[in-house]
Amino acid sequence: EDQVTQSPEALRLQEGESSSLNCSYTVSGLRGLFWYRQDPGKGPEFLFTLYSAGEEKEKERLKATLTKKESFLHITAPKPEDSATYLCAVGSGNTGKLIFGQGTTLQVKP
Amino acid sequence: NAGVTQTPKFRILKIGQSMTLQCTQDMNHNYMYWYRQDPGMGLKLIYYSVGAGITDKGEVPNGYNVSRSTTEDFPLRLELAAPSQTSVYFCASSYLQDLEQYFGPGTRLTVT
Numbered sequence: 001e002d003q004v005t006q007s008p009e010a011l012r013l014q015e016g017e018s019s020s021l022n023c024s025y026t027v028s029g030l031r032g033l034f035w036y037r038q039d040p041g042k043g044p045e046f047l048f049t050l051y052s053a054g055e056e057k058e059k060e061r062l063k064a065t066l067t068k069k070e071s072f073l074h075i076t077a078p079k080p081e082d083s084a085t086y087l088c089a090v091g092s093g094n095t096g097k098l099i100f101g102q103g104t105t106l107q108v109k110p
Numbered sequence: 111n112a113g114v115t116q117t118p119k120f121r122i123l124k125i126g127q128s129m130t131l132q133c134t135q136d137m138n139h140n141y142m143y144w145y146r147q148d149p150g151m152g153l154k155l156i157y158y159s160v161g162a163g164i165t166d167k168g169e170v171p172n173g174y175n176v177s178r179s180t181t182e183d184f185p186l187r188l189e190l191a192a193p194s195q196t197s198v199y200f201c202a203s204s205y206l207q208d209l210e211q212y213f214g215p216g217t218r219l220t221v222t
Contacts, residue, residue, distance in 0.1 A: 004152070031208050043114075043200050043213035044153075087152070096207055097168065100152030 002027045002092045006101035013078055013108050021073040021086055021104045029093020033071050035064050036087040038103070044087055078108045111136050114214035116201050122220045123191040131186040131217050133201030141204045142184040143211060144168075144176065146197040153200065159184055160207075191221045 003026045013019055025033070032051050036044035048057045050066040057064050061082065063074040073086055085105045089098040117132045135142065140161050145153040155168030159178040173195060175187040184203075188195060198218050202211040 009150075034210060036213075041216075043202075043215050046210045046212060049210050089153075091208055097155055097158070098153075098211065100154075102150060102152045 002090070002094060002099050004088060004090055004099050004101040006086075006088050006104050008104060009102070010105045011107070013075075013106070015079055015108055015110050016077045018074070018076045018078070020075070021106070023071040023073070023088030023101055024069060025071070025088075025090045025099075026069075027090045027092050027094070027099065031091030031093050031096070033066055034089045034091070034098065035071070035073055036089065038085045038087055040085075047086075075106070078106075080108050080110050082106065083108045113137065114201055114203055114212055116199075116214035116217050118217060119215065120218050122222065123188075125191060125193065125221060127191050128187070128189050129191070129219075131188070131199055131201075131219075133184045133186065133214060134182050135184075135201075135203040135212075136182065137203060137205070137212065138181060139203035139205050139212075140181070141207055141211075142178065143202045143204075144174070144184070144186045145200045145202065146170065147200060147216075148197050156186065156199075188219075193221050195219065196221045 005024045007022045035047040038044045048064040053068045085103045087103045088101040114135045143158045144156040157176040159165045201214040204211040
């Protein structure tokens with residue numbers, strides 16, 4: 001069965017304190033791993049797509065990496081404006097659909 | 111480009127009432143999707159469409175119906191609303207199935 005698990009559920013950081021969010025997945029024939037950012041009361045906003053193990057992508061303070069079993073979203077020297085819920089989703093080769101994790105809610109305190 | 115737009119933003123329904131959630135995209139995307147998001151849960155796919163005139167069920171289709179008469183519009187119909195349909199509904203679109211999806215701002219629905 002296709003499954004996506006994100007950890008931790010919630011993360012509190014001080015401004016400047018780097019950390020990583022984890023997305024573990026079990027899927028038949030990975031067809032892309034997607035990271036989204038979601039602010040309260042808004043729709044998910046696309047961040048990155050990774051298609052193969054070893055691939056990395058960066059955007060400002062965020063860096064996403066991918067292995068055969070998991071993805072990490074590294075946040076370097078976060079700022080309060082990075083506070084949001086980060087969603088991970090995988091494209092299933094079995095169904096062709098996106099399967100979402102439950103998200104990690106990040107709070108960065110000044 | 112406005113991207114993906116949804117109306118209404120908020121709605122309160124009584125049990126048994128019906129309503130249509132509207133979704134429009136201006137990116138000429140072939141694929142469109144409806145998800146629901148419940149607190150602490152991931153997004154669940156309700157219905158999707160691969161093009162005008164073609165729709166199919168997702169993971170949680172019961173109690174909902176869709177149609178796709180144009181590339182731009184993908185309305186979601188709720189018949190006989192139930193409290194279990196209280197949720198936030200998101201519409202999304204993508205150019206191809208394996209590419210990133212772009213989401214609308216959501217509709218917060220409460221059924222009482």
